[in-house]
Amino acid sequence: MDAARPILVVEDNELIRQALEVALQSYKLPVVLAANGRQGLESLDKQQPSLVLLNMHMPELDGWGFHRELQARGTDPPPVVVMSGAADAPGLANELGAVGSLEKPFGITDLLKCVRQYRRA
Secondary structure, three states, rough: OOOOOOEEEEOHHHHHHHHHOOOHHHHHEEEEEEEEEHHHOOOOOHHOOOEEEOOOOOOOOOOOHHHHHHHHOOOOOOEEEEEEEOOHHHHHHHOOOOOEEOOOOHHHHHHHHHHHHHOOO
């Protein structure tokens, strides 16, 4: 995989954030981490991620708020994949207008399949 642009992980659970970072970096993929939607938006101001892995339930600015702000910027936003423990993660992704979803807990195989499918070069 071409690893020029980072994957932005927006997740409030530190253990999940770290696990995703380790997993993605083990495949030579650059990663940027954010603990909430506000930090995620600040990261977008500094770089253009190739993909956003977005948790929906977070303090400060949740996934819905992050996505609204992302769309309001009017630029060509990166693809967003919803990460959720909800029973209907695909439904949440569809409601949000995201390109896909990962239902927690998910494995490395599902993560990599998702990254390959949706990540922009």
